[in-house]
Amino acid sequence: MFYSILLQAQTTIVQKDIPLPLPVPEWFLVLILVLMFLVHILFINFMVGGSILTLVYQLLGLRKPDYDKLAYEVAQTITVNKSLAVVMGIAPLLAINTLYTTYFYTANALTGLMWILIIPLVTIAFLLLYAHKFMWHRLENNKLLHISILATSVAIFLFVPLIFLTNVNLMMFPDKWSVVEGFLSALVLPNVFPRYLHFLNACLAASGLLLVWYFGRKDFDFEVKFPSLSRYEIRKNLYTVTFYGSVVQFLVGPIVLITLPTQGLGWNVLTVILTGASIAIVAMVWLWKEITGPVAQFGRHFTKIALTMGVVVLFMGSGRQLYRSNVIDPHRKLVAKKTAEYEKLVKEAQAEALKPKNTETATAAAHPGEAIFQMNCVACHQVNEKLVGPSMVEAAGIYKGNIAGLIGWIKQPGKKREGPAMPAQAHIGDDKIKQVAQWMDGTLNSLC
Numbered sequence: 001m002f003y004s005i006l007l008q009a010q011t012t013i014v015q016k017d018i019p020l021p022l023p024v025p026e027w028f029l030v031l032i033l034v035l036m037f038l039v040h041i042l043f044i045n046f047m048v049g050g051s052i053l054t055l056v057y058q059l060l061g062l063r064k065p066d067y068d069k070l071a072y073e074v075a076q077t078i079t080v081n082k083s084l085a086v087v088m089g090i091a092p093l094l095a096i097n098t099l100y101t102t103y104f105y106t107a108n109a110l111t112g113l114m115w116i117l118i119i120p121l122v123t124i125a126f127l128l129l130y131a132h133k134f135m136w137h138r139l140e141n142n143k144l145l146h147i148s149i150l151a152t153s154v155a156i157f158l159f160v161p162l163i164f165l166t167n168v169n170l171m172m173f174p175d176k177w178s179v180v181e182g183f184l185s186a187l188v189l190p191n192v193f194p195r196y197l198h199f200l201n202a203c204l205a206a207s208g209l210l211l212v213w214y215f216g217r218k219d220f221d222f223e224v225k226f227p228s229l230s231r232y233e234i235r236k237n238l239y240t241v242t243f244y245g246s247v248v249q250f251l252v253g254p255i256v257l258i259t260l261p262t263q264g265l266g267w268n269v270l271t272v273i274l275t276g277a278s279i280a281i282v283a284m285v286w287l288w289k290e291i292t293g294p295v296a297q298f299g300r301h302f303t304k305i306a307l308t309m310g311v312v313v314l315f316m317g318s319g320r321q322l323y324r325s326n327v328i329d330p331h332r333k334l335v336a337k338k339t340a341e342y343e344k345l346v347k348e349a350q351a352e353a354l355k356p357k358n359t360e361t362a363t364a365a366a367h368p369g370e371a372i373f374q375m376n377c378v379a380c381h382q383v384n385e386k387l388v389g390p391s392m393v394e395a396a397g398i399y400k401g402n403i404a405g406l407i408g409w410i411k412q413p414g415k416k417r418e419g420p421a422m423p424a425q426a427h428i429g430d431d432k433i434k435q436v437a438q439w440m441d442g443t444l445n446s447l448c
């Protein structure tokens with residue numbers, strides 16, 4: 001209630017919507033948005049987390065060459081994950097555009113320059129990643145340069161999510177639209193940074209798990225490739241990354257919830273989020289068992305952990321969507337009202353335009369003859385273009401200086417052209433015929 005009053009306050013911008021039907025049912029778009037976004041963000045997590053881990057391994061590799069080789073292995077996964085992340089991002093982007101057109105557009109426009117910058121930034125980061133991957137051996141003797149290339153793209157990867165988060169955060173809060181001035185002021189809205197930390201943790205946790213699997217594959221000759229490293233130790237460390245990443249989520253998650261404006265925090269959102277969190281605890285217990293358990297049994301909980309984490313992500317993603325629709329709902333109602341009012345005005349204006357022109361407006365014409373033309377001849381003639389009959393300018397030209405002839409035709413037309421004949425206009429009276437003929441000969445002929 002309080003919120004809807006707040007919304008009506010002058011600071012809130014209520015725009016009108018585009019009154020077009022959705023191309024498919026709304027629930028379908030929501031489904032696409034939630035599911036495809038999760039797939040997209042999972043690969044983004046792999047990409048960002050993978051590039052951070054590569055950087056860490058490559059730095060460790062300065063001392064212990066096998067770590068450099070390990071970094072090389074991880075680097076192979078980043079570009080694949082990157083491509084999948086980009087492709088999988090298209091569907092949710094289209095869905096959010098269709099479902100939240102005016103909200104998303106407004107947020108994009110308000111953070112305009114930075115929003116557009118995503119494209120060059122991401123392009124540069126991708127190119128650097130490829131350069132880093134393909135020049136591994138060529139830059140063998142110039143590690144500083146090689147690592148700097150990766151570090152630059154990691155830095156870009158760490159920055160771009162901030163732009164996205166700022167945007168999707170801003171779109172939820174129309175009451176902020178009039179006070180925000182560009183990207184930076186939208187960036188400092190209360191819950192952008194907690195959400196950012198939440199995202200970074202997810203990147204590490206997800207990538208840790210992905211690499212536990214990647215290095216655990218049977219056909220992966222770990223011992224041959226990295227003689228000085230233990231497969232078990234590396235995988236255990238990666239599990240640890242996932243574990244602590246998840247632990248930190250339990251600290252950051254509540255901060256995200258607290259900093260979110262409460263008007264969207266319905267019971268539905270809390271239930272979904274808390275259920276997700278409880279399931280996460282189960283996964284973390286298994287994780288802990290893997291890390292502390294006997295070497296011989298290592299890996300036996302992996303599938304369960306991966307599946308449960310997937311379910312957790314599904315709950316969190318749904319909670320996020322529920323929050324968004326809760327929080328936007330009151331504003332949507334205002335927009336719907338405004339749109340309805342606008343459509344009513346449009347209809348009225350259309351009806352007004354379709355009304356036949358009355359005498360008052362007709363006599364307001366510049367020459368009395370023009371008014372007579374408007375009343376008696378427009379059904380078949382236009383001033384400049386052919387309609388049923390020739391254009392008035394053309395007709396006037398035929399009778400230049402021959403008003404009598406023109407009057408004669410109007411009273412008693414002949415048959416000159418193909419198509420229908422012109423009906424006689426004698427019924428409008430000699431005076432009016434004379435006036436319209438004068439207008440044609442005077443005004444129209446002077447035009448040419």
Ligand code: HEC
Pocket residue numbers: 372373376377378379380381388389390395396398406409410414415416417418419420421422423425436
């Ligand atoms: C119902 C349709 C209709 C109306 C109303 C009508 N005209 Fe015509 N008019 C025509 C047609 C059709 C022609 C072409 C006739 C032909 O080529 O034989 C024509 C031709 C003309 C010509 C050309 C004559 C020529 O020698 O080529 C003039 C001038 C003209 N109309 C004046 C008027 C004026 C002035 C009015 C109103 C007072 C008017 N018309 C009302 C259908 C109409």
